[in-house]
Amino acid sequence: MTMTGTAEVLRPGDQDYDRSRQVWNAMFDRRPAMIVRCRTVQDVVGAVRDAREQGLEVSVRCGGHSAAGFGVTDGGLMIDLTPMGAASVDPARRRARVQGGALLGALDEAAQRHGLATTAGNVSHTGVGGLTLGGGMGWLARRYGLACDNVVSYQLVTADGDVRTVSADEHPELFWGLRGGGGNFGIVTEFEFALHDTGTEALVVECTFTGDRRREAMRRWRDEHLTAPRQATFTAATAPGTLTLGYVWTGPDTGYRPTFTNGGVERRMPMSYLQLQRRDDTDGRHALRRYGRSHYLKSMPDAAVDAFIAAGEHCGAGLQGYGGAIADVAEDATAFGHRDTMFEFGAGSSWTDPADDDARRDGARAAAALLEPFAGGVYVNSLGEEGAAGVRRAYPPAKLARLTALKDRYDPSNVFHLNQNITPTGDHS
Numbered sequence: 509m510t511m512t513g514t515a516e517v518l519r520p521g522d523q524d525y526d527r528s529r530q531v532w533n534a535m536f537d538r539r540p541a542m543i544v545r546c547r548t549v550q551d552v553v554g555a556v557r558d559a560r561e562q563g564l565e566v567s568v569r570c571g572g573h574s575a576a577g578f579g580v581t582d583g584g585l586m587i588d589l590t591p592m593g594a595a596s597v598d599p600a601r602r603r604a605r606v607q608g609g610a611l612l613g614a615l616d617e618a619a620q621r622h623g624l625a626t627t628a629g630n631v632s633h634t635g636v637g638g639l640t641l642g643g644g645m646g647w648l649a650r651r652y653g654l655a656c657d658n659v660v661s662y663q664l665v666t667a668d669g670d671v672r673t674v675s676a677d678e679h680p681e682l683f684w685g686l687r688g689g690g691g692n693f694g695i696v697t698e699f700e701f702a703l704h705d706t707g708t709e710a711l712v713v714e715c716t717f718t719g720d721r722r723r724e725a726m727r728r729w730r731d732e733h734l735t736a737p738r739q740a741t742f743t744a745a746t747a748p749g750t751l752t753l754g755y756v757w758t759g760p761d762t763g764y765r766p767t768f769t770n771g772g773v774e775r776r777m778p779m780s781y782l783q784l785q786r787r788d789d790t791d792g793r794h795a796l797r798r799y800g801r802s803h804y805l806k807s808m809p810d811a812a813v814d815a816f817i818a819a820g821e822h823c824g825a826g827l828q829g830y831g832g833a834i835a836d837v838a839e840d841a842t843a844f845g846h847r848d849t850m851f852e853f854g855a856g857s858s859w860t861d862p863a864d865d866d867a868r869r870d871g872a873r874a875a876a877a878l879l880e881p882f883a884g885g886v887y888v889n890s891l892g893e894e895g896a897a898g899v900r901r902a903y904p905p906a907k908l909a910r911l912t913a914l915k916d917r918y919d920p921s922n923v924f925h926l927n928q929n930i931t932p933t934g935d936h937s
Contacts, residue, residue: 515551516591518543528588529580530794531569535865536577540567540586546609547591549663549671549697556695557669559585560923567926568695570609571635575800575892578926579638589637592697597622602703603660608696610636615701616785624703625781626658632786637696642889642928643688643844645852647756647784650738650832652704656687656844657837663698667923671697685914688844690888692911692930693918707759710784714743714754715772722751726813728768729753733829733850737764742829742851746820755829756784790858799869800856801876802890803883804849815878816853822878823871825855843911845903846885853879854890888928899928 518525519542528543541564544555559566565584572579580586589609597604599622606615613632619625627646629639636655644655652658661675664686672694674683685693717725726744733742739759745752753768758781779787790796805812805827819825830849839847855875857868888902903911908930915922915930922935 513551513554514547515555516545516547518545528569528590529586531572531574531577531579532794533575533577533798534795534860535797535799536580538577538580538582540581541583543586543588545588545591549665552587552589552608552665552695552697553669553671555585555587556665556667556923559587560667560669565926566923568637568691568924570637571611571633571639572794573631573634573638574927575798575890581926587695589635589695589697595619595636597624597703599624599703602705604699604701604703606636606699606701608637608663608698612636612639612785616782619703620708620780620782622703623705623707625706626701626703627652627655628785629655630785631788631790633789636699638691639889640699641686641688641690641696643887645828645830645887645889647710647741647758648704648706649834650741650829651706651758653833653837654688654844655701656842657833658702659687660700660702662686662696662700664694664696666694667919667921682914682918684841685843685911687842688888689911689914689930691924691927692915694924706781708781709758709760710779710781711757711761712754712777712779712784712787713757713769713774714752714777715769715774717751717753717772718749721771722817723813725753725768725770725772726751726817727810728770729766730808730813732766732768733831736766736829737762738832740764740766740829742827744816744827746817746825748821750820751817758784796858796860797862797865797868798856798858799865799872800854800890800892801872802855802886803853803876803879804846804885804887805851805853805879805882806846806848806884807850808882812879812882815882819855819875819878822874823855823868824857825853825875827851827853840907843903843907845907846887849885852887852890853883855879891928896929896931899930902928 567581569579
């Protein structure tokens with residue numbers, strides 16, 4: 509083990525090497541030639557330049573939640589941002605500065621000390637960087653927009669090792685691309701977020717239906733989503749014989765009572781916002797094999813309701829409501845696409861035995877196939893190994909062309925390609 513600047517360099521056989529290369533999806537077991545654990549912006553600059561000089565493939569790891577395990581290269585140089593995990597809050601200005609290696613929990617905890625928050629995913633051990641660069645859905649998105657809509661500025665290390673401040677006033681076209689275009693244009697070492705006065709309360713409501721009651725209840729749930737207050741994010745989950753419909757409410761309970769819960773077994777769970785953000789955390793976060801498929805649904809006709817219920821016979825599947833402040837932002841204002849989405853659909857599972865891989869993947873694919881006739885795009889952060897076809901689903905053609913022009917300008921050699929890749933014009937690999 510050696511040191512470069514303030515960075516710690518790990519190689520195979522070093523203490524902490526195996527722990528540092530673990531990712532959330534245990535299906536990927538990659539071994540970098542070296543892991544550079546960065547503590548400063550200059551450490552990141554040095555790692556990028558060293559990788560290019562040595563001809564090594566670059567990967568960037570923060571929370572490690574990429575479904576395809578992109579945070580870890582096989583045989584290349586992995587830039588580990590986890591030592592850069594701090595978040596600080598200016599409550600008077602309602603701003604947060606968050607280092608590029610921070611997890612969502614660090615941002616939530618720092619902001620909630622002042623009753624503030626910003627949209628920050630659904631799982632506290634997700635990395636701020638990956639979530640935000642792909643758009644950033646979360647329980648506050650219907651109120652305040654996606655995580656990327658709340659970024660004021662980025663500090664970015666580009667493929668040539670330069671450090672740039674990117675905002676609406678500085679490099680505005682790059683600012684457009686960073687809001688939804690993923691990690692294609694560089695490594696973000698600091699985010700500045702706008703915060704909101706959210707308070708510290710939250711409520712989760714779930715209502716279970718079985719048998720013939722499922723179809724009618726879900727149609728009511730779908731219809732009431734269209735007029736629901738922005739504090740409410742509607743959710744649904746289907747499994748063999750069972751349908752769970754509900755919503756997550758952020759802020760004080762105002763007495764909102766939708767009618768779709770009638771006839772079901774209802775559970776009302778008041779909790780703090782921090783408890784809500786940790787509710788879906790997994791204890792064995794880096795020990796499970798995972799696979800999923802996802803769609804955006806622009807509408808949900810009755811046939812799609814039936815398809816969703818049937819999907820539960822193949823694999824656990826869920827829906828999360830969009831709309832509200834997400835749709836307030838003009839479609840061409842950011843790289844993030846499909847702002848007219850009604851629901852995001854996801855099907856998937858987690859397991860431990862590699863012998864179950866084929867059956868688990870087949871179940872998720874079969875469930876997703878039932879909803880495919882109603883699909884209208886996909887969330888880039890939900891993609892796995894779909895490659896260029898998945899990227900084309902995530903970005904409409906005009907948006908993809910604009911992202912490609914940015915890639916040609918800032919990373920024509922495709923240094924940052926371990927991601928849902930925007931391929932530069934000259935790259936035919």
